[in-house]
Amino acid sequence: MTYETLALAAFDAVTPLGNHTIVRRAVEAGDVRIDITHSGICHSDIHSVNGDWGAQPYPVVPGHEIIGRVVELGADVTGFAIGDRVGVGVIVGSCGTCNECERGLEQYCANEPVWTFGAPDPHLPGQTTHGGYSREIVTEAKFVYRVPENLDPAGAAPLLCAGITVYSPLKTWGAGPGKKVGVAGIGGLGHLAVKFAHALGAQTVGFTTTESKTDMILGLGADEVLISSDKAAMRDAEGTFDLIIDTIPFSHDLNRYLKMLAVDGTLVVLGALTPITEPVIGGLLTGKRRRIAGSNIGGVPETQEMLDFAGAHNIIADIELIRADAVNDAYRRVVAGDVQFRFVIDAQTIGLPVPELISGAEAVARANGGALIVDVRPERFLDSDGRNPLATWVDRKNMDSYFVPGGAHFLGDVVNDSDRKIVVMCGSIAGSRPMADWLLAHGFTNVSHVDGGFAGWKEAGGSIG
Numbered sequence: 001m002t003y004e005t006l007a008l009a010a011f012d013a014v015t016p017l018g019n020h021t022i023v024r025r026a027v028e029a030g031d032v033r034i035d036i037t038h039s040g041i042c043h044s045d046i047h048s049v050n051g052d053w054g055a056q057p058y059p060v061v062p063g064h065e066i067i068g069r070v071v072e073l074g075a076d077v078t079g080f081a082i083g084d085r086v087g088v089g090v091i092v093g094s095c096g097t098c099n100e101c102e103r104g105l106e107q108y109c110a111n112e113p114v115w116t117f118g119a120p121d122p123h124l125p126g127q128t129t130h131g132g133y134s135r136e137i138v139t140e141a142k143f144v145y146r147v148p149e150n151l152d153p154a155g156a157a158p159l160l161c162a163g164i165t166v167y168s169p170l171k172t173w174g175a176g177p178g179k180k181v182g183v184a185g186i187g188g189l190g191h192l193a194v195k196f197a198h199a200l201g202a203q204t205v206g207f208t209t210t211e212s213k214t215d216m217i218l219g220l221g222a223d224e225v226l227i228s229s230d231k232a233a234m235r236d237a238e239g240t241f242d243l244i245i246d247t248i249p250f251s252h253d254l255n256r257y258l259k260m261l262a263v264d265g266t267l268v269v270l271g272a273l274t275p276i277t278e279p280v281i282g283g284l285l286t287g288k289r290r291r292i293a294g295s296n297i298g299g300v301p302e303t304q305e306m307l308d309f310a311g312a313h314n315i316i317a318d319i320e321l322i323r324a325d326a327v328n329d330a331y332r333r334v335v336a337g338d339v340q341f342r343f344v345i346d347a348q349t350i351g352l353p354v355p356e357l358i359s360g361a362e363a364v365a366r367a368n369g370g371a372l373i374v375d376v377r378p379e380r381f382l383d384s385d386g387r388n389p390l391a392t393w394v395d396r397k398n399m400d401s402y403f404v405p406g407g408a409h410f411l412g413d414v415v416n417d418s419d420r421k422i423v424v425m426c427g428s429i430a431g432s433r434p435m436a437d438w439l440l441a442h443g444f445t446n447v448s449h450v451d452g453g454f455a456g457w458k459e460a461g462g463s464i465g
């Protein structure tokens, strides 16, 4: 028994991601069906779909930072109710009987965990698992986590991979009061490592190569920032760290950080998965009984513990929320390092049509042909309290209330006549696009928006009223 749901998929290693319909299993006795609201973009999604880590079972639906609401429960499921906010992370199954599984370390299952996407699906023979870039997911309840309601759901999504990836080594190697913890590489993982280390009570130090990032890193909760090119400051700090969380995602010189460790200090490699090309100096290990370690995500109990801790300390990722059709641009920006610090997809926009972008001249031509012009410039579109509703446009639920009073000016008696074109514009494209999206999401067809908004329309000789 299966059903279909909308998704974003990679069809091969080179073509941009696109809309796709996938099959999910109908809820079995131990399952939870989740209406996905948010899905984080992890750099490993990009490596996977690009085939960097081996051949892929295309089409691949990536995503393992999943937040949503429970919409259906299997007969045997306890501990969840319909409507609960929940999360799914990097794994959705494991053997349950090996030594690691019995210790709650399912991520290291001796028989290999079931990865959330791109893995053989034990419930649907012959098919692969599909991840969070989709409208819905059905998952064994054991691998579904309770997400504290006080956390912003978009910012909470990256906790399911990036968050647990840094929380687990911080806990394993004793980050807490009286300990000095360094974080190298302040990106998706690193910025959360700083937040968690600080909240755990450790003296937290961020390492950066870029002096201009100092204030930003302090703002995340670091007590101190060390500029790695500042040789004197780095030398002064040698031998003082109990733990360094190294999130640098490529091969680099570990000796520089080993030197910083105190006796029994641990350097945890999280990001560099390829061979470390700079030879490690043995004397730096023996001289102070230092360790180099590694870590990968977390097990089921620890992932829930991390979410509860994040809820208690109000820790979420710094994110940029995007619509599904912006995913390919987001991928380019992640690869270029141009994100602060994580993209999260509004999963409810997956599969929605994208409004056509037309020129001002085309808008004028359509208006003359009887198109309905929707002008939502702020100065023409105030709600009953005289406030500009554009400011809160992100809250789609409120749209109904602007949409109706807006009729006072132009929307009046909008009829979704499929032959009638609807042209949306406002002061800028930033305003017209959300309104066009809203119309499409509510079943209107033939919706376009104007390049340059009202200015583009006016340049082409258009008028209003």
Ligand SMILES: [Zn+2]
Binding pocket: 042, 043, 044, 045, 064, 090, 161, 162
């Ligand atoms: Zn990830």
Ligand SMILES: [Zn+2]
Binding pocket: 094, 095, 096, 097, 098, 099, 100, 101, 106, 108, 109, 110, 111, 112
């Ligand atoms: Zn196992």
